[in-house]
Amino acid sequence: MGISDKTKKLAGSSKFIVKMKGMWPFVKPIFPKVVLGLLLTIPVGMLDALIALFLKPYMDNVMVAKESSNFIYVPFVIVGFTIVQGVFNFLAVYVNGWTANKITLNIKRVLFEKLLSLSPAFFDKTTSGSVFFRFSKDAETASNGLINNVKTIVTRVFSIVSLVAVLLYNSWQLTIISIFVLGCAFLPLYFVKKRMKMVFEKSVSVESDLVTVYNEAFAGNKTITSYNLQNLKMENFDGLLGKSFNLKMALLKNTSWLSPVMHIISSFGVAGVVFFGTYLVINDTITSGNFVSFLAALIMLYTPVKSIGQQFVSIQGSFMAMDRMFKMLDLKPSVRDAEDRTPVELKGFNKEIIFDKVSFGYDNFKIVLKEISFTVKKGETVALVGNSGGGKTTLINLLMRLYNLKSGNIIIDGHKLWQLSLKSLREQIAIVFQDNFLFSGTIRENIMLGNPNAGEEELSRAVDMACLGEVVAGFERGLDTVIGERGIILSGGQKQRVAVARAILKNAPIVILDEATSALDNKSEKELQKAFDNLMKDKTIFVIAHRLSTVQHADKILVLDNGKIVEIGTHDELLATENGVYKQLYQIQFKA
Numbered sequence: 218m219g220i221s222d223k224t225k226k227l228a229g230s231s232k233f234i235v236k237m238k239g240m241w242p243f244v245k246p247i248f249p250k251v252v253l254g255l256l257l258t259i260p261v262g263m264l265d266a267l268i269a270l271f272l273k274p275y276m277d278n279v280m281v282a283k284e285s286s287n288f289i290y291v292p293f294v295i296v297g298f299t300i301v302q303g304v305f306n307f308l309a310v311y312v313n314g315w316t317a318n319k320i321t322l323n324i325k326r327v328l329f330e331k332l333l334s335l336s337p338a339f340f341d342k343t344t345s346g347s348v349f350f351r352f353s354k355d356a357e358t359a360s361n362g363l364i365n366n367v368k369t370i371v372t373r374v375f376s377i378v379s380l381v382a383v384l385l386y387n388s389w390q391l392t393i394i395s396i397f398v399l400g401c402a403f404l405p406l407y408f409v410k411k412r413m414k415m416v417f418e419k420s421v422s423v424e425s426d427l428v429t430v431y432n433e434a435f436a437g438n439k440t441i442t443s444y445n446l447q448n449l450k451m452e453n454f455d456g457l458l459g460k461s462f463n464l465k466m467a468l469l470k471n472t473s474w475l476s477p478v479m480h481i482i483s484s485f486g487v488a489g490v491v492f493f494g495t496y497l498v499i500n501d502t503i504t505s506g507n508f509v510s511f512l513a514a515l516i517m518l519y520t521p522v523k524s525i526g527q528q529f530v531s532i533q534g535s536f537m538a539m540d541r542m543f544k545m546l547d548l549k550p551s552v553r554d555a556e557d558r559t560p561v562e563l564k565g566f567n568k569e570i571i572f573d574k575v576s577f578g579y580d581n582f583k584i585v586l587k588e589i590s591f592t593v594k595k596g597e598t599v600a601l602v603g604n605s606g607g608g609k610t611t612l613i614n615l616l617m618r619l620y621n622l623k624s625g626n627i628i629i630d631g632h633k634l635w636q637l638s639l640k641s642l643r644e645q646i647a648i649v650f651q652d653n654f655l656f657s658g659t660i661r662e663n664i665m666l667g668n669p670n671a672g673e674e675e676l677s678r679a680v681d682m683a684c685l686g687e688v689v690a691g692f693e694r695g696l697d698t699v700i701g702e703r704g705i706i707l708s709g710g711q712k713q714r715v716a717v718a719r720a721i722l723k724n725a726p727i728v729i730l731d732e733a734t735s736a737l738d739n740k741s742e743k744e745l746q747k748a749f750d751n752l753m754k755d756k757t758i759f760v761i762a763h764r765l766s767t768v769q770h771a772d773k774i775l776v777l778d779n780g781k782i783v784e785i786g787t788h789d790e791l792l793a794t795e796n797g798v799y800k801q802l803y804q805i806q807f808k809a
C-alpha cells in the first residue's frame with residue numbers, strides 16, 4: 218500500500234470518527250442499551266466458528282475413525298447450538314431495534330426543534346419536500362444505518378476473528394491463501410465509493426422535489442382542477458419519476474456488480490484451498506477433519522464478504538444522511554437573540570417605537586424599503602397605505618423581527634430591536650396577517666392559540682368582538698367545529714375573523730392588522746371597526762388597508778410608494794396636500 222493510500226485511509230477513518238462524535242449526543246442517553254445490543258451480537262457472530270470447529274473432531278473421530286459411540290450426541294449439539302444462536306439473534310434484533318428507533322426519535326426531536334427555530338428567510342428559500350427529507354427521512358436513514366452498521370461490523374469482526382482462528386488451527390498454509398484472496402475481494406469497493414456519493418446526492422434532491430409535487434397537488438388541487446392543469450402536472454411528475462428511475466438504475470449499475478465480482482474473486486480462494494488442501498491431506502500434513510473444518514470456516518467467512526458489497530451501499534447512504542443531518546443541526550437561525558450580551562426582556566410597551574432610517578431587502582439585489590423614518594407613540598394608531606408591493610407587509614415583518622435590518626434601527630422604548638429577546642418582543646405584538654394560517658383542529662383551538670391560558674369568558678368576548686358569534690352559532694358544534702387543514706371549511710372572511718379573534722385574545726399592547734378586514738363585506742367591516750375602536754383604546758395599532766375608509770381615523774397615515782415614505786399626516790392633512798399621493802388615491806376610491 219502506497220503512502221498516499223495510507224493517508225487516504227486515515228482521512229477516511231477520521232471522517233468516520235467525526236461522524237461518530239456527531240452521533241454521540243443522540244446515543245449517550247441510551248448508551249448502556251446500545252452496548253448491550255452490541256454485546257448480544259458477539260455470540261451470534263462467534264457461534265458460526267464453533268460449528269466449523271466442531272466439524273474437525275466429528276470428521277476425524279466419527280467419519281474417518283468410524284467410532285460410532287461418539288456420534289449419539291451430534292444431533293443434540295446441532296439443535297442446541299441453533300437454539301442458542303436463535304435466542305441470541307432474537308435478543309440482538311430486539312435490543313438493537315429498540316436503540317435504533319430511540320436514536321431516530323432523539324434525532325427527530327432535535328431536528329424539529331431546529332426547524333421551529335429557523336427564520337422565515339430559511340423557509341423562503343426551501344421547499345416543503347426538502348424540509349421533509351432533511352428533517353425526517355435523513356434522521357431515519359442516519360440512525361438506522363448507524364445501529365445496523367455498527368451491529369453488522371461487530372458481528373462480522375467477531376465472526377471473522379473467530380473463523381480465522383479456526384482456519385489457523387486447521388492449517389496455516391491454507392489460511393495464507395484464503396486471507397490473500399479475501400483481501401483482493403475487497404478491492405472493488407474503492408472504485409465505486411465516489412460515484413455512489415454523487416448519485417446519492419442527486420437522488421435526495423429529486424426525491425424531495427417529488428414530495429413537493431405531492432404537497433402542491435394537495436394544497437393547489439382547486440387551482441389544478443380549475444385551470445385543467447392535470448396534464449401539465451402529470452408531465453412534471455413524469456419528468457421527476459424518470460429522473461428518479463435513472464438515478465436508481467445508475468446506483469444499481471454502479472453497485473450491483475460488486476457482490477458478484479467479490480463472489481467470483483472469493484471462488485478463486487475456495488478453488489485454491491480445495492486444490493492445495495487436497496494435496497496437504499494426501500501428504501498427511503493435515504487430517505481430513507482439518508480440511509473439512511477449514512473449508513466450512515472458509516465458506517462461512519466468505520459469506521459476509523459476498524454480502525458486504527450490498528451493505529457497503531447502505532453504509533455510504535447512511536453516512537451521507539448523517540452529513541446532511543449535521544449540516545441541518547449546524548444551521549443557525551439568521552434572526553436570533555444577541556449572543557455577546559444578555560438580551561433585554563421587553564416587559565410591556567410604554568413609550569414609543571422609532572423607525573430610524575430603516576433600509577431592507579430580502580436579497581442583496583433589490584432594496585424593498587429605503588431609509589424609513591417615523592415615530593409612533595404609545596396608544597396611537599398608524600395606518601400604512603400605498604401601492605401593492607410597496608413594502609407595507611415588509612415593514613411589519615421587520616417590526617416583528619422576522620428578518621434582520623440591512624441598515625438603520627428600530628427602537629422600542631429605548632431599546633434597539635436586536636437587543637431585545639425575540640420571545641419578549643413577540644409577546645408584545647398581536648398580529649393578523651394578510652394571509653392567515655389556521656391549523657387543523659377546531660375553531661376554539663385556533664383562537665386559543667392567541668392565549669392558551671384564557672378563560673371561557675375571555676374567549677367568548679374575543680369571539681363577539683371579532684363578529685364571529687353568528688358564524689359560530691351557524692355551526693352545529695359551535696366553537697368545537699373542526700375546520701380541516703388550513704381551515705378549509707371556512708369562508709375567506711370567516712377565516713379572517715378567526716384570526717382577528719386570536720389576535721384579540723392575545724391582548725398584546727401592540728396590534729398589527731395587515732388587511733385584516735379586506736375579506737369582509739362593508740357591514741361586517743364597520744362592525745369589526747367599531748369593535749376595534751372599543752377594544753383598542755389603549756393599544757398601539759399598525760393598520761394596513763387598501764380601503765381608505767378603514768384608515769381615515771388613524772392618528773397618522775404613512776403613504777409608502779415603492780419602499781419610500783412619500784407622505785405622513787392625518788387624513789385631513791393629507792387631503793389638503795395639493796397633488797398628494799394620498800389625495801389621488803382617495804379621489805379614485807370615492808369618485809362614485
Ligand SMILES: Nc1ncnc2c1ncn2[C@@H]1O[C@H](COP(=O)(O)OP(=O)(O)OP(=O)(O)O)[C@@H](O)[C@H]1O
Pocket residue numbers: 341579580585604605606607608609610611612651
Ligand atoms: N419573502 C420574500 N422574499 C423576497 N421578496 C419578497 C418577499 N416578500 C415580499 N417580497 C418583495 O418585497 C416587496 C414588498 O412586498 P410587501 O409584501 O411588503 O408589499 P405590500 O406593500 O405589503 O403589498 P400588498 O399591498 O400587495 O400586500 C415586493 O416587491 C415583493 O416582491
Ligand SMILES: [Mg+2]
Pocket residue numbers: 609610611651731
Ligand atoms: Mg402586504
